[in-house]
Amino acid sequence: MASLDDDRELLEQQVSFFLKECPSLLNDLRRHLDDTPNLQAGQFAAHRLKGLVARYGIAPITQLAQNLENACRDGNEEEAKGLFQQLEPLVLNLHRALHTAAQEHRE
DSSP states (O other): OGGGTTOHHHHHHHHHHHHHHHHHHHHHHHHHHSSSOOHHHHHHHHHHHHHHHHTTTOHHHHHHHHHHHHHHHTTOHHHHHHHHHHHHHHHHHHHHHHHHHHHHHHO
16 A cells, blocks of 8 residues: 555555456466467466556565566476466455455445
């Protein structure tokens, strides 16, 4: 919240954007890493996801996203798949927590 200078409206907009974009980015990553991997597209999706999660200050999630981006950039398919398996449940937990907080704030 400090990075937003106590701007609740901006925080609400950022949470709303995260809730909207996160599922599609996870789906993109899953698709780019499955079957016929497209690591270049995976790198781009991991970079975008890293930006989404970084604003919440959860360093382990941000670092995993960075590592996934690097693995895709370096063409390391197996490492990228393993990192995504670690990252996905953490991002989904963050998504659930933000969704719950947003709903409670509206009530």
